Amino acid sequence: MSDLLHISGGPTKPEVIAISLSKMDLKDGITFYDVGCGTGAVSIEASKIARGLKVVAIDAREKAIDVARQNFRNFGVEDVTLISGESSESIDQNAEIGTIDCAFVGGTKNISKVLDVLYKKKARKIVVNAVRIETVVSVMNKMKELGIFSEVIHVTITRGYELTGETMFKPENPVYIVVGKLQNE
Ligand SMILES: C[S@@+](CC[C@H](N)C(=O)[O-])C[C@H]1O[C@@H](n2cnc3c(N)ncnc32)[C@H](O)[C@@H]1O
Structure with missing residues (x-):
């Protein structure tokens, strides 16, 4: 692999x-x-959980799209559409977008507009990762305004590493996971 x-x-x-x-x-x-x-990476892991997942991967950076394309090829993710662009615009403008079952949001630029557009397209589950507290608060407030806020989780990972033949732990930056779902989910 x-x-x-x-x-x-x-x-x-x-x-x-x-x-x-x-x-x-x-x-x-x-x-x-x-x-x-x-x-x-998130789509690759999601594809391991659910066979035949239809992936739509969007990034505003051309370099990210190139890297994601190579990673998808290397990891055998086949049913994938790659879109280069600002996601709030790309999702809104793409007339072919049918159902959005689940959306993972790892890039939070223009997050309020992104959530508006995902809601408009009736995304059933939305999971946002954020690292800045201001972003977390605005995501929670926006989800509450849309009536889809479900929960927020604060995740800290402390990873072990070897030090002089013994094991030390080093904390990584905390991440907040904010979950939104449509009322009937
Ligand atoms: C923290 S990285 C995501 C990491 C990714 N989940 C991974 O495993 O590699 C955030 C990415 O989101 C992109 N991004 C941020 N806001 C965006 C937006 N509104 N539309 C499209 N891409 C966006 C950035 O260009 C960046 O590549």
């Missing part, structure tokens, strides 16, 4: 991906949006 190609800002830590995806109830054949996909 190839190593995942990295890019600045990514990949999302595997433990954070695991918790985020556990909130989505992924099932075979559903449509999964990776908003601010970076390396594509």
Whole structure:
């Protein structure tokens, strides 16, 4: 198996991906949006959970799209549409977008507009990762305004590493996971 190609800002830590995806109830054949996909690591893990996942991966950085494309090829993610652009505009303008079952939002620029557009497209489950407290508060407030706020989780990971033949632990930056779902979910 190839190593995942990295890019600045990514990949999302595997433990954070695991918790985020556990909130989505992924099932075979559903449509999964990776908003601010970076390396594509989240879509790759989601594809391991649900066979036949239809992935739509969006990033505003051309470099991220190139890296994600290579990672998808290397990890055998086949049913994937890559979109280069600002996600609030790309999702809104893409007339072909049908159902959005689950959306993972790892890139929070213009987050209020992104949430508006995901709500407009009736995304059933939305999971946002954020690291800045101001972003967390605005995501929570926006989800409450839309009537979709479900829960917020603060995740800290402390990873062991070897030091002089023994084991020390080093904390990584905390991540907040904000979950939104449509009322009937
Ligand atoms: C923290 S990185 C995402 C990491 C990714 N989940 C991974 O595992 O590699 C955030 C990414 O979101 C993108 N991004 C942020 N806001 C965006 C937006 N509104 N539309 C499209 N891409 C966005 C950035 O270009 C960046 O590549």
